[in-house]
Amino acid sequence: MNAARDIVLATRNLRMAFGGLAVFDNLNFELGRGERHAIIGPNGAGKTTFVSLVTGLLTPISGDVEFNGAAITRLSPQQRVKAGIARTFQINTLFRGLNPLESMVLALCERDGRSGQAVTSVSREKPQIDEALAMLERFGLQEGALTLTDMLPYGQQRLLEVALALALKPQVLLLDEPAAGLSTQQGHELFSQLVELTAGTTILFIEHDMNLVFRYAEKVSVLAAGSMVVQDTPDNVRNHPRVREVYLGV
């Protein structure tokens, strides 16, 4: 089984530090194609840093990020997006002064290479507008499509955060605490929605609610003390002695 796992994303001996503060010494990680994979770990373990290293917003001191078997460590964030990696942020990273329709059309125009078009009206970009509407409907965001993003209920902003990334049709979607700031109840609703909406996309998500992790992840990696302690199925991770010790605190 394991031998046949098709690795879409991997990190090799990744080393990272902020100034004198070492975050990772030697981080090795593999993500199989089609997986829904969770990264868990205590606050400050470096989960967000890991996502930023993969997406190119941060540069490692040494080591490599591999995508479909080729090193992408030297590619710009934009080149990685074009290659098929998309992400969301733990803290909303949205176009607050635009509405969801504008935001979505913008995302699709960027994806389709239409954003350099500076002559005719956006209204001419029919395929992108139609797709944007369909996408907003899928996410149940059509009601507020013309409301300023800043004015939307927080839960809808969280959904829009994911919708904008998914609109890029990525091969791998990295979700950094998509349920951050939501109540437990809202978090469960969001996740059940996300599982449906992202079907067919490889998902790597960070989540601190263990109920959500063990319910929705097919594979779990535990990040602690600068390395991936375990990468296994939820059941094995739950029962792993070191995990219980370092993370679950049992």
Next chain:
Amino acid sequence: MTTLDTSAPATGKEAARAKFAGYFVGLSRWKIGEVLFWLALVGAYFVPDMNIILLGHILIWGLFAMSLDLLLGYRGIPSLGHAGFFGIGAYAAGFLGKYGWTEPISGLLFAMAIAGAVGLVTGRFVQRVHGVALLMVTLSLNLILYDAVHRATDVTGGDDGLQGIVIDPVLGLFRFDIFGKTAYWYALIVTFLLFLVARALVKSPFGLSLLGARENTRRMIMLGAPIERDVSFVFAISAALAGAAGALLTQTTQFVAPSALSFDRSADVLVILIIGGTARLYGAFIGAIIFLFMRDWLAALSPVYWYFWIGLLLVIVVSFFRRGVLPTLETLLQRLRAR
């Protein structure tokens, strides 16, 4: 979209789709207020005792402020040195006219090209600079340029300005007269055409990505957007339009002095844009109208202290109108309509 079956009532979803699909059409449609605005500029010429020369200057300042609006209002990049581009356009047109290329339209295009090229380079240079540092860099570039022009008396005439500029009649027909009549029509037509360019740009997908980068650069990067290319491009366009405004000033007055690229001018254009309101193009013109009429009127009342009143106006606008005069009027109108 839902025209095939008119008998069945449109479902909520279909109705919503139709509404949303029309949203961008609505955004780029010409509003009645816009048509009236340009007609008013045509009509103003025929008002008895109108100060045509002042009106011409309003157009030039409006065009200049509009160029800054692309950069500051739409892309969110502040500049304290925008007069640099205005001055480059002004001197480029001046040198052409002085050394024998006297045809105005090609002169204008040449000035735009030079200013645009300098803008492109500047855009590349300042790409990674933000906030206060960017204000300092643009300010410094402006001051360096001013100093260079000021000192190079052999070439630029220094403080005395560039003398002996000759500009042919427009299209070989309309001579620039001392009453500023030709100047007004020339400036109005050029300004309107360049406004059309800017308007198309801000309503285009590129305009949308400018707004996106203004709102959230990080998200734009994570959408794969070439934000650095876009910054260079908008700098170039903005500079070219500022250069056009400068060239208009030179061509209509047949004179150019270092004041064309002084820091005062950079500050004034910022004041005009902020008084009028950013990110709506027309704010630039409304601001220019308010600023120039007030200056004209106040300077007559008290020639020395007029800037005090302009300063006071700015304080009032920023405290009470927040986003400028035009956006506040728009909101008021919307509220009245909603009643």
